[in-house]
Amino acid sequence: MAMITTTHGDMDESLLMKMEGTIDNKVEYTTWVEYYIGTELVHRSAHVTLKEMPTFADGVSGSIG
Secondary structure, three states: OOEEEEEOEEEEHHHOEEEEEEEEOOOEEEEEEEEEEOOEEEEEEEEEEEOOOOHHHHHHHHHOO
């Protein structure tokens, strides 16, 4: 099985409870995976893909290039 880096060091994935989730809306597509020992969260990874340019970046994007 795969080794997962946790707050307790590297652990075999088979020793952990895995939970996954997603958010998919017009602004973002986000996925995450969490690993627990009992009720203790010991690892979380997330990936966010933005579907729209953030409004605060409008002025910056025009000056890049």
